[in-house]
Amino acid sequence: MRKIILFGLVLMSSLSCMAQDKMYEIHGKVTNFNGVPIDSVTIRLMNNKFEAVYETLSNEDGDYLMNVKEGDYYCLYAIRLRDYRVRKLEYWNWNVPVHQNMTINPQYDRMEIYGINAFEPQVTPQETYMIYFRPMSLSKSLQLVSDQKIEKKSFEDAERTEELLDKSDKLINISPDSITQDELTIEINGMPSKIVGINKIREYARGFFMYGYCVQVLKPKQNNEALSGYDLISVTLNSAETGEIGKGEAFVRR
Incomplete structure (x- = not known):
């Protein structure tokens, strides 16, 4: 009898937790x-x-x-x-x-905007965001695959591209060589944000180096809150070098 009561209590507790989800x-x-x-x-x-x-x-x-x-x-x-x-x-x-x-x-589309991270520099007034992202071009990826004589089907099916690459060459160069303000659109909660700096960065990951970009932007004076307590940062790159476009987004807690 005691076991039945205990089982009933556990079941009721589980159902209560589920109901609270x-x-x-x-x-x-x-x-x-x-x-x-x-x-x-x-x-x-x-x-x-x-x-x-x-x-x-x-x-x-x-x-x-x-x-x-x-x-x-x-x-x-x-x-x-x-x-x-x-x-x-x-x-x-x-x-x-x-x-x-x-x-x-x-x-x-053909340009992937990967791994967006953003933070406010420790200086007052907190009027800017530093936004890091890694742009990846499909055309430059396909060229890399061709240069390394990797089968196209293997590239398409691979979980991670770097698993197929020659380990002696530590650089995966599939980002645009440069990015200008004219090619880049940054929005915060749907409002355009002025770009005040663009810096190219060499990033290490899983045994290889890749290129990313760190962009500093001014926060829009008018802030249309996309989500209570958060800013939605949108990064759109239309690369003149590759003719490719891509977009990525990230939420940042305010």
Whole structure:
């Protein structure tokens, strides 16, 4: 009898915890940079172990919807899988705080804006953000694969490109050689942000070096709050060197 009562208490406690889990909606529309909807795009919400915890597909109108448990998620990414490394690269949105219903509208093409991080320099007034990101060009990636005589199918199927590369050459040079203010658009909560500095940075990761960029921007004087307590930073690069365009986003706690 005691075991039955104990089991009942544990079950009731579990059900109570489940009932307390808040669920919120992430929805949006996937388009190209001309506003044309993209169907059959896989959208995944990832945890900090880079595991997909929620996944859905966009419909013929580019619309998607996910009901997810409240929490802070590492990133959200979008790509039509059959296009990846063939015709397009990915869209990423970092540090996704799901504490209310959210709208995220992915856009992607052949330039991937990866690994966005942002912080406020320790100086008053706190009027700027330093934004780091790594742009990756599909055309330069394909050229690298060709130069190293890697089979195209192996490149398309590889989980990580660096696993296929010649380990004697420690540089993966797939970013634009330079970026100007005319090529780069930074928005904070949908408002244009003035760029005051662009610096190229050599980054180390998994045994190789790659190039990223650190951009300092002024915060817009008018701040249309995208999400309570957070700024949404959007980075769009239209590279004159490669003729490719890409976009990435990240949420930053204020």
